[in-house]
Amino acid sequence: MTAKPDKYDIVIVGAGPAGSITAKTAAALGSDVLMIEKRQAIGDPVRCAEGVSKPQLKEHIEPDERWIAAEVKGSRIYAPDSTSVELSEDVSGAEVGYTLERKLFDRALANEAALAGAEVRVKTRATGVIIEGGSVKGITAMHLGEECEIRADIVIGADGVESKIGRWAGIDTTLKPSEIETGAQFLVTDIDIDQDFCEFHLGASIAPSGYLWVFPKGNRSANVGLAIGGDVCHQGNRPIDLLRNFVEERYPNGKIIEIVVGGVPTSGPLEEMVTDGLMLVGDAARQSDPLTGGGIINAMDAGRIAGEVAAQAISEGNVSKARLREYETIWRERHGKRLKRSLAVKNRFVTMNDSDLNKLVHSVEGIDFSTMTLFEMLKVLVRKNPRMLISLGKLFV
Numbered sequence: 001m002t003a004k005p006d007k008y009d010i011v012i013v014g015a016g017p018a019g020s021i022t023a024k025t026a027a028a029l030g031s032d033v034l035m036i037e038k039r040q041a042i043g044d045p046v047r048c049a050e051g052v053s054k055p056q057l058k059e060h061i062e063p064d065e066r067w068i069a070a071e072v073k074g075s076r077i078y079a080p081d082s083t084s085v086e087l088s089e090d091v092s093g094a095e096v097g098y099t100l101e102r103k104l105f106d107r108a109l110a111n112e113a114a115l116a117g118a119e120v121r122v123k124t125r126a127t128g129v130i131i132e133g134g135s136v137k138g139i140t141a142m143h144l145g146e147e148c149e150i151r152a153d154i155v156i157g158a159d160g161v162e163s164k165i166g167r168w169a170g171i172d173t174t175l176k177p178s179e180i181e182t183g184a185q186f187l188v189t190d191i192d193i194d195q196d197f198c199e200f201h202l203g204a205s206i207a208p209s210g211y212l213w214v215f216p217k218g219n220r221s222a223n224v225g226l227a228i229g230g231d232v233c234h235q236g237n238r239p240i241d242l243l244r245n246f247v248e249e250r251y252p253n254g255k256i257i258e259i260v261v262g263g264v265p266t267s268g269p270l271e272e273m274v275t276d277g278l279m280l281v282g283d284a285a286r287q288s289d290p291l292t293g294g295g296i297i298n299a300m301d302a303g304r305i306a307g308e309v310a311a312q313a314i315s316e317g318n319v320s321k322a323r324l325r326e327y328e329t330i331w332r333e334r335h336g337k338r339l340k341r342s343l344a345v346k347n348r349f350v351t352m353n354d355s356d357l358n359k360l361v362h363s364v365e366g367i368d369f370s371t372m373t374l375f376e377m378l379k380v381l382v383r384k385n386p387r388m389l390i391s392l393g394k395l396f397v
């Protein structure tokens with residue numbers, strides 16, 4: 001049976017960080033908002049290493065001990081030969097600072113959206129978009145096994161890496177295998193690790209064209225995971241097998257209490273993030289960082305801009321592509337250059353062999369990075385290795 005159609009100003013598909021911040025922002029500005037989530041519990045299962053930078057997080061939400069699993073002072077990057085460099089989180093802006101408990105964090109964000117006035121519906125899966133007169137006018141969805149139509153002046157696709165909303169509306173969201181990092185992670189407990197530092201390990205035998213991370217989660221436990229390019233992922237070189245090798249060797253007595261698998265886009269942002277009556281945010285718009293794979297803060301930043309523009313467009317009664325493009329323009333002004341640089345660095349790094357990576361790390365051994373940003377550290381690397389990193393030179397002047 002088809003239920004009676006609902007009508008909202010804005011319907012948001014997906015209750016991850018992008019969806020919840022968009023919903024909260026637009027609802028707080030007076031729009032009539034519905035956010036739907038296909039899962040029965042927001043934030044669960046987790047597909048994330050849960051690392052975020054403290055200052056960036058604080059721009060969106062006051063940290064709450066209920067969803068912070070651990071706090072770290074910095075990170076160490078290990079070359080294939082185990083030489084390491086250290087970055088201090090307070091200034092590095094690296095994707096560290098807190099390890100979140102995303103099951104609770106995503107739920108807290110959705111709760112904020114609800115408190116701002118947004119309606120939230122879980123176990124509701126978008127199955128298509130309604131297009132009339134060339135403009136998106138809503139979605140079709142399944143809620144508890146029942147088909148329904150939800151009409152809205154603006155549909156916002158915040159449906160993550162597996163996004164279909166954009167494609168249904170005619171936006172090209174295709175990712176090549178090389179443009180997606182495929183990851184696996186274990187929550188390993190009863191291990192001796194330095195709870196103050198995140199670790200990043202590089203090397204062809206550890207994580208070819210990717211990296212392995214160890215993010216402390218407090219209580220003698222850590223998220224130990226790795227992600228590799230989809231183009232190098234095949235039988236015999238699967239993230240889960242590479243991870244098992246590392247964990248068995250490094251933490252032979254560790255106990256695995258959770259397994260996470262998932263992908264993150266590393267393509268750089270979509271060329272087009274809006275169309276008539278539709279916007280895409282977060283991983284759905286491929287806004288995660290191509291170099292680090294970090295996408296939580298990026299999704300929240302984009303959600304705030306999208307929520308503001310959507311609410312204004314609603315109050316003006318103009319939801320055309322030309323009007324909604326303001327979101328894309330503001331987003332590119334604030335974040336475009338940084339992600340372009342990350343993509344260039346990633347594209348160069350994935351071509352490096354272990355000997356190149358060792359040379360890079362050796363070239364900066366002994367340099368104190370504790371007062372440098374990640375950008376400044378990359379700048380030093382480019383200056384010290386002009387031949388190897390020639391293609392990146394102009395991005396770091």
Ligand SMILES: Cc1cc2nc3c(=O)[nH]c(=O)nc-3n(C[C@H](O)[C@H](O)[C@H](O)COP(=O)(O)OP(=O)(O)OC[C@H]3O[C@@H](n4cnc5c(N)ncnc54)[C@H](O)[C@@H]3O)c2cc1C
Nearest residue numbers: 014016017018038049050051126160183262282283295296
């Ligand atoms: C292994 C791994 C490790 C990572 N580690 C980090 C990290 O340490 N730090 C970091 O910043 N980022 C990390 N990321 C990336 C980060 O998880 C994402 O960038 C971030 O979650 C993007 O937020 P989002 O709101 O755009 O999408 P998501 O968080 O993916 O949320 C999308 C939501 O949409 C829902 N949805 C999808 N389709 C539909 C539908 N048809 N109808 C209704 N709902 C739908 C999904 O169920 C989901 O809840 C990692 C990713 C992976 C895979």
